[in-house]
Amino acid sequence: MSSFKDTKTELNKSISLSKPIIGNEEIEAVVSTLKSWIIVQWPQVLKLEENFCNLTRCKYAVAMNSWTAVIHWALYWLWIGPWDEVITPPFTFVASANPILMVWAKVVFADIEENTFLLDPVEVEKKITPRTKAILSVSLYWHPHHYLELKKIADKYNLKLIEDASQSIWASLWDMQSWSLWDAGTFSLYATKNIHCAEGWVLVTNNEEVYERAKMLRHHGQSEKTRYEYFDIWYNYRLTDIHASIANVQFSKIEYVSNKRRELAWLYNSELSWIKWLQIPILKNEDISHVYHQYTIKINEFCKINRDELMSSLKKKEIWCWVYYPKPLHLHPHFARLWYKDWDFPISESVSKQVLSLPVHPSLKNEDIILICNFIKECLQN
Numbered sequence: 001m002s003s004f005k006d007t008k009t010e011l012n013k014s015i016s017l018s019k020p021i022i023g024n025e026e027i028e029a030v031v032s033t034l035k036s037w038i039i040v041q042w043p044q045v046l047k048l049e050e051n052f053c054n055l056t057r058c059k060y061a062v063a064m065n066s067w068t069a070v071i072h073w074a075l076y077w078l079w080i081g082p083w084d085e086v087i088t089p090p091f092t093f094v095a096s097a098n099p100i101l102m103v104w105a106k107v108v109f110a111d112i113e114e115n116t117f118l119l120d121p122v123e124v125e126k127k128i129t130p131r132t133k134a135i136l137s138v139s140l141y142w143h144p145h146h147y148l149e150l151k152k153i154a155d156k157y158n159l160k161l162i163e164d165a166s167q168s169i170w171a172s173l174w175d176m177q178s179w180s181l182w183d184a185g186t187f188s189l190y191a192t193k194n195i196h197c198a199e200g201w202v203l204v205t206n207n208e209e210v211y212e213r214a215k216m217l218r219h220h221g222q223s224e225k226t227r228y229e230y231f232d233i234w235y236n237y238r239l240t241d242i243h244a245s246i247a248n249v250q251f252s253k254i255e256y257v258s259n260k261r262r263e264l265a266w267l268y269n270s271e272l273s274w275i276k277w278l279q280i281p282i283l284k285n286e287d288i289s290h291v292y293h294q295y296t297i298k299i300n301e302f303c304k305i306n307r308d309e310l311m312s313s314l315k316k317k318e319i320w321c322w323v324y325y326p327k328p329l330h331l332h333p334h335f336a337r338l339w340y341k342d343w344d345f346p347i348s349e350s351v352s353k354q355v356l357s358l359p360v361h362p363s364l365k366n367e368d369i370i371l372i373c374n375f376i377k378e379c380l381q382n
C-alpha cells in the first residue's frame with residue numbers, strides 16, 4: 001500500500017466497481033431449496049414471476065435464464081425473420097443486438113442522444129423502411145428510454161416496441177413503474193445488476209398470448225398443460241429454482257438498494273457538478289427517478305486529461321472504474337459485415353471515447369465517494 005502515500009488522497013483499500021449483495025438470507029434460501037429436492041424450475045420460479053407481476057403491475061411474467069434467451073424468444077414470437085429490419089442503438093451491450101441476427105433479421109442502428117445516451121427518436125424515424133418491424137430500445141445506465149416519443153413512431157408505422165430494461169429496474173416515470181407502460185419489458189438478474197441471482201431474466205407483459213407462448217417456448221416448445229406434446233421447435237431457456245430463490249430474497253431489498261444508489265449518486269453530483277469539463281448523469285425530466293445502475297460521467301474535449309488517462313490514474317489507486325461501452329456495436333466484425341463503417345454513428349463513437357462509469361453499488365460508504373471525487377479533482381488539476 002506504500003505506493004498510495006505519494007498522493008494527497010490517502011486510500012488504503014481497493015474500491016470495487018460493483019459487488020453482489022449476498023447475505024445470510026440468500027444463502028439460507030439456496031440451502032432450503034437444495035434440501036427441498038426441487039432444484040429445477042418450479043415453486044421458486046413461480047414465486048419470482050408473481051413478485052415481478054406485483055412490482056410492475058403487469059398481468060404476466062415469465063422467467064428465463066438470460067436476456068439473450070428472452071429477446072431471442074420475443075423476436076421469434078413477433079415473427080421477425082429474414083428480410084425484416086429492427087432498429088436499435090449501437091451504443092449498448094452486445095446482447096441488445098445479437099438476438100436480432102439470431103433470427104436472421106437485419107440490425108439497423110440509429111444513433112443516440114449526446115446527453116442521455118439513449119436511442120434518439122429523431123434518428124429512429126430516419127431509419128424506417130417498408131421492412132422495419134420493430135424498435136428495440138435500451139434504458140441505459142439509469143434512465144428510462146423515451147417511451148412516449150418512440151411509441152408514437154411505433155404506432156405511426158405499425159411497429160413493435162421492445163424495451164431492454166435490464167439496467168432500469170425500479171426506475172419510475174410519472175409516478176408509475178416505467179415498464180408498466182411498455183408492450184413488453186425485460187429485466188436482468190445478472191450478478192452486477194441492481195438486484196441479482198447470478199444469471200436470470202424476466203419478461204413482463206399484459207398480453208396473454210405473449211405469456212402463453214413464452215412459457216411454451218422456454219421449455220422446448222412444450223405446453224405446460226399438455227406434457228410431452230410439442231408445438232414448436234425451440235430451446236431450453238428455463239431458470240432454476242436455485243437461482244430464483246436468491247432473486248426472491250433480493251426482492252425485499254429492491255427499495256433499499258435503489259435508494260442507496262440514489263443517495264450515493266447525489267453525493268457524486270454535489271461533488272462533481274461544478275467541474276465544467278465533466279458531464280454528470282442528466283435527468284431528462286423532473287418526474288424521472290434514476291436508479292443509477294451506473295454512475296457515468298462524460299469527460300469533455302477541453303479537459304486537460306482524457307478519459308483513458310483518468311481511468312488509468314483511478315485504477316492505479318485501485319479505484320475500479322470501467323467504460324460501458326468502449327466500442328460501438330457497428331464496429332464489431334459481425335455487425336460491420338452489414339456494411340457499417342467508422343463514423344456512421346458519430347455521437348455513439350465520440351461518447352464511447354468520453355464516458356466513464358464510477359463505483360456506485362450499495363456496499364459503498366459516503367467516505368468512499370468523497371475519496372473518489374477528491375482523487376478525480378486532483379487528477380483534473382494536475
Ligand SMILES: *Cc1c(COP(=O)(O)O)cnc(C)c1O
Pocket residue numbers: 065066067068069092093095096138164166167188190200201
Ligand atoms: C446486463 C445486460 C444484458 C445481459 O444479457 P445476458 O444475455 O443476460 O448476458 C443485456 N442488455 C443490457 C443493456 C445489459 O446491461
